[in-house]
Amino acid sequence: MRAAVISFHTCPLDAPGEKNAGGMNVYVRRLAQELGALGCRTDIFTRKHGHEHQPIEEIGEGARVIHIPAGPVTTPKEGLYDFVPGFTLGVLQFAERNGLRYDAIHAHYWLSGVAALQLRAAWNAPVIATFHTLAEIKKQARLGESEPDIRIEQERRIIAEADALLVSTSHEQIALERLYEVQPAKVLVLPPGVDTELFRPVERTAAHDALGLNGRRHMLLFVGRLDPLKGLDIVLEAMALLEDHDDVELVVVGGEQEGKSETVRLRRVADVLGLGDHVRFVGMVPHEELPYYYSAAEALVMPSYYESFGLVALEAMACGTPVVAARVGGLPTIVRDGETGFLVPWHCPEPFSQRIEMLLTNKGLRDSMGRAARERAALRDWNTVAQETLALYAEVAHTRRSRNA
Numbered sequence: 001m002r003a004a005v006i007s008f009h010t011c012p013l014d015a016p017g018e019k020n021a022g023g024m025n026v027y028v029r030r031l032a033q034e035l036g037a038l039g040c041r042t043d044i045f046t047r048k049h050g051h052e053h054q055p056i057e058e059i060g061e062g063a064r065v066i067h068i069p070a071g072p073v074t075t076p077k078e079g080l081y082d083f084v085p086g087f088t089l090g091v092l093q094f095a096e097r098n099g100l101r102y103d104a105i106h107a108h109y110w111l112s113g114v115a116a117l118q119l120r121a122a123w124n125a126p127v128i129a130t131f132h133t134l135a136e137i138k139k140q141a142r143l144g145e146s147e148p149d150i151r152i153e154q155e156r157r158i159i160a161e162a163d164a165l166l167v168s169t170s171h172e173q174i175a176l177e178r179l180y181e182v183q184p185a186k187v188l189v190l191p192p193g194v195d196t197e198l199f200r201p202v203e204r205t206a207a208h209d210a211l212g213l214n215g216r217r218h219m220l221l222f223v224g225r226l227d228p229l230k231g232l233d234i235v236l237e238a239m240a241l242l243e244d245h246d247d248v249e250l251v252v253v254g255g256e257q258e259g260k261s262e263t264v265r266l267r268r269v270a271d272v273l274g275l276g277d278h279v280r281f282v283g284m285v286p287h288e289e290l291p292y293y294y295s296a297a298e299a300l301v302m303p304s305y306y307e308s309f310g311l312v313a314l315e316a317m318a319c320g321t322p323v324v325a326a327r328v329g330g331l332p333t334i335v336r337d338g339e340t341g342f343l344v345p346w347h348c349p350e351p352f353s354q355r356i357e358m359l360l361t362n363k364g365l366r367d368s369m370g371r372a373a374r375e376r377a378a379l380r381d382w383n384t385v386a387q388e389t390l391a392l393y394a395e396v397a398h399t400r401r402s403r404n405a
């Protein structure tokens with residue numbers, strides 16, 4: 001089995017946590033590495049976006065990232081649609097030059113889906129589409145979010161024409177059926193995994209020391225790109241409502257999105273709320289250092305307006321840290337309310353504040369939730385995810401071959 005994975009707009013080698021790189025980059029890279037280890041030769045095709053990477057980079061046994069030139073490297077995501085045909089042509093030429101044939105095409109995000117349908121016409125290999133986010137769902141999640149018509153149109157076409165749709169949660173499956181009238185048989189739900197070797201508990205004092213926190217204060221943690229959709233304002237307001245926040249510090253991990261200056265705005269909100277030096281913005285943190293942050297924190301707070309999955313919740317849980325999350329998107333499939341953390345059904349600071357307070361003031365509760373969180377996260381490693389994905393590739397390839405026979 002040989003798989004072509006398309007990640008047109010964002011490179012899986014980019015550090016997650018800022019600009020356009022986040023959970024999808026981690027997902028694409030880790031899945032490809034595990035697929036390669038299982039013997040499925042996996043090529044990830046991405047747009048050449050700079051000069052920091054070689055045209056072809058090995059990322060593990062049987063897995064590589066291939067950079068295809070398509071449009072100026074600095075083009076923002078919003079302007080990339082016009083370069084899809086040039087990218088597709090580049091992928092076809094690469095395959096031809098190297099005598100490669102692919103048995104399955106796995107597309108991530110709508111722009112890659114457009115490329116994948118073009119590739120299918122040439123290769124006659126099945127297309128598996130994973131959207132990560134869909135415009136219609138995003139629009140419903142938060143007033144004021146708008147997406148270009150071309151995206152909405154093309155997502156509908158990909159949903160209709162792909163051989164299979166792979167989603168992370170049953171929430172997305174239901175949304176596909178409700179908003180796009182997809183036949184349930186076309187959709188497979190496969191939650192992503194977590195790297196349980198990397199994300200494991202570090203002794204709390206050691207974690208504090210490594211981060212220079214001195215173990216003096218309670219620590220709350222937020223990890224994510226600083227995007228208004230992540231709802232960080234709610235955590236700030238919730239912190240201001242704590243009975244006593246003198247001993248509490250909120251550490252905010254994550255970089256800015258391209259061209260936006262959220263840190264300045266959020267810093268101002270924190271100041272207005274009188275939180276002053278209780279909030280620390282540390283910017284983007286290398287993925288490998290995050291276990292220290294998760295382990296040092298008493299709780300991870302995730303008040304997002306929408307998460308198609310929410311990898312950081314699973315990473316925190318793998319480190320034995322309870323999660324206080326909004327009950328949206330994929331988060332209820334990760335967090336068990338009252339068991340591995342709390343799920344809050346409203347986007348208001350008061351209920352977040354109450355749950356945070358319970359965790360900060362009750363070590364017994366924190367420890368038992370942390371243990372349950374760790375056990376639950378351990379069930380979902382990337383090897384398991386890759387085995388299930390490979391079975392899907394084989395099944396859709398078989399179905400397509402039988403249909404064409």
Ligand code: UDP
Pocket residue numbers: 015016017018021022023024026223224225253254255283284285286287288290309310311312313315
């Ligand atoms: N991340 C990171 N460093 C940071 C911030 C985030 O490595 O400074 C990683 C984080 O560990 C997670 C991913 O970026 O794997 C974010 O994924 P998630 O699904 O939570 O959010 P998304 O960015 O996809 O909305």
